[in-house]
Amino acid sequence: MTFEPDSPLACEVLASPNFEPRRDGRRPTILLLHYTGVPTCAKAVDWLARPESGVSCHYVVDEDGRVIQMVRESMRAWHAGLSCWAGETDINSASIGIEIHNPGHDGGYPDFPEAQMQAVEALCRDIVARHGIRSERVLAHSDVAPVRKKDPGEKFDWARLARAGIGHWVEPEPISRSDRGIGMGYGGALVAEVQGMFARYGYDLEPDGDFEEKTAFVVTAFQRHFRPARTDGRLDQSTITTLERLLAALPCSRLT
Numbered sequence: 001m002t003f004e005p006d007s008p009l010a011c012e013v014l015a016s017p018n019f020e021p022r023r024d025g026r027r028p029t030i031l032l033l034h035y036t037g038v039p040t041c042a043k044a045v046d047w048l049a050r051p052e053s054g055v056s057c058h059y060v061v062d063e064d065g066r067v068i069q070m071v072r073e074s075m076r077a078w079h080a081g082l083s084c085w086a087g088e089t090d091i092n093s094a095s096i097g098i099e100i101h102n103p104g105h106d107g108g109y110p111d112f113p114e115a116q117m118q119a120v121e122a123l124c125r126d127i128v129a130r131h132g133i134r135s136e137r138v139l140a141h142s143d144v145a146p147v148r149k150k151d152p153g154e155k156f157d158w159a160r161l162a163r164a165g166i167g168h169w170v171e172p173e174p175i176s177r178s179d180r181g182i183g184m185g186y187g188g189a190l191v192a193e194v195q196g197m198f199a200r201y202g203y204d205l206e207p208d209g210d211f212e213e214k215t216a217f218v219v220t221a222f223q224r225h226f227r228p229a230r231t232d233g234r235l236d237q238s239t240i241t242t243l244e245r246l247l248a249a250l251p252c253s254r255l256t
């Protein structure tokens with residue numbers, strides 16, 4: 001079982017049996033980035049190719065920049081799990097998934113090497129261009145599943161992708177050293193307002209005014225992606241200002 005790679009950047013096809021047609025004729029409008037979270041890339045690919053794993057992705061990028069395609073882009077790969085973004089709950093049908101090999105937070109979380117980042121950048125650019133994926137829909141797994149997932153994590157260089165024209169990004173507001181922000185247990189109008197801003201950006205969050213665990217997970221996911229200097233899940237002014245800037249930078253059509 002094999003196929004022709006969709007991207008000229010894929011040097012190898014290692015077909016996974018874990019896929020199905022995209023549901024309701026959906027086309028990919030989200031590019032979702034992950035880390036593998038296992039010790040070696042070979043282990044990751046082996047697992048994603050086993051029927052009993054029940055998981056897969058479209059591409060895997062090894063530390064040396066090697067790109068392996070595992071599922072055709074036209075098909076629904078199984079990488080997102082229970083997740084939600086901007087009202088879409090079938091993220092697998094609506095996305096293309098890239099697994100970037102990195103052992104992850106539980107495996108020492110090494111830096112993403114330069115050769116790997118170059119390959120990720122080129123692959124993202126190719127996919128975004130071919131499918132017309134909008135910048136604000138290039139996302140982390142943690143953005144669409146903030147309670148369950150941390151990947152690809154705060155070491156992933158979203159600013160670099162943005163410099164290459166990929167993804168939605170604004171310069172994060174610097175952190176004021178004295179500003180520890182507010183955390184779990186707080187409630188009120190400010191919390192409701194900021195929860196509403198996260199929801200407008202796309203995060204799955206109710207503006208109920210209670211700073212409970214789910215809100216802390218969403219704040220942490222946001223920080224990992226957009227304000228990686230501190231990922232403590234607390235609402236400080238830097239986080240809020242960065243979120244405001246991102247909302248202001250959304251294309252007008254996105255808000256209607």
Ligand SMILES: [Zn+2]
Nearest residue numbers: 034035141151
């Ligand atoms: Zn993931």
